[in-house]
Amino acid sequence: KPEFAFIGRSNVGKSSLVNMLTNNKNLAKTSGKPGKTQLINHFLIDDNWYMVDLPGYGFAKVSKSIKSTWEKMISDYLKNRDNLVAVAVLVDSRLDPQKIDIEFITWCGNNEIPFFLIFTKSDKQGKSKTQSNVQKFLQESIEIFGEEPQYFITSAQTGEGKEELIAFIENEVQDYYDTHK
Numbered sequence: 001k002p003e004f005a006f007i008g009r010s011n012v013g014k015s016s017l018v019n020m021l022t023n024n025k026n027l028a029k030t031s032g033k034p035g036k037t038q039l040i041n042h043f044l045i046d047d048n049w050y051m052v053d054l055p056g057y058g059f060a061k062v063s064k065s066i067k068s069t070w071e072k073m074i075s076d077y078l079k080n081r082d083n084l085v086a087v088a089v090l091v092d093s094r095l096d097p098q099k100i101d102i103e104f105i106t107w108c109g110n111n112e113i114p115f116f117l118i119f120t121k122s123d124k125q126g127k128s129k130t131q132s133n134v135q136k137f138l139q140e141s142i143e144i145f146g147e148e149p150q151y152f153i154t155s156a157q158t159g160e161g162k163e164e165l166i167a168f169i170e171n172e173v174q175d176y177y178d179t180h181k
């Protein structure tokens, strides 16, 4: 079954977004190996696709070795998934472009891992502030990739962007099944 992986800096609003997307959905957490700390969690949605919850990056306080273990785990996971449709990269719309987010999408590009952007917490500041932060981020993306990445502006508070995002994912899931018959 097709998978979408969700990643972002800690506190970006990933849990809130995942809750928004899975509201009213038939959701099953698939169990991993017992006794092992689960860093990467899979949720089966509507018996149709997997939402994969990747650990947040950008913790300032963890040691270098923990950080590199995480990074290895995430990159091993992302590089070896035939059924990974795309990575949803969550970006806090309140902030100017963050180095770690830009580094991560650059890494995705270098490894030919498809991604799209989800700007979170759009309700937290005025529309024009959101727009200008989004545009700055898109501009930096265009400088790297030569084209604008797919993106969604969302708020878990107001539900902004929810329908568009779900429609996009369901469409991609359908394409996946069409090409994997």
Ligand code: GDP
Pocket (backbone or CB within 6 Å): 008, 009, 010, 011, 012, 013, 014, 015, 016, 017, 056, 120, 121, 122, 123, 124, 154, 155, 156, 157, 158
């Ligand atoms: P995570 O660490 O990335 O999973 O982030 P959480 O989903 O736990 O959210 C971090 C904080 O931001 C919490 O206090 C949330 O209530 C808040 N938050 C998340 N999404 C939104 C949003 O769309 N709007 C507002 N106003 N607050 C949000």
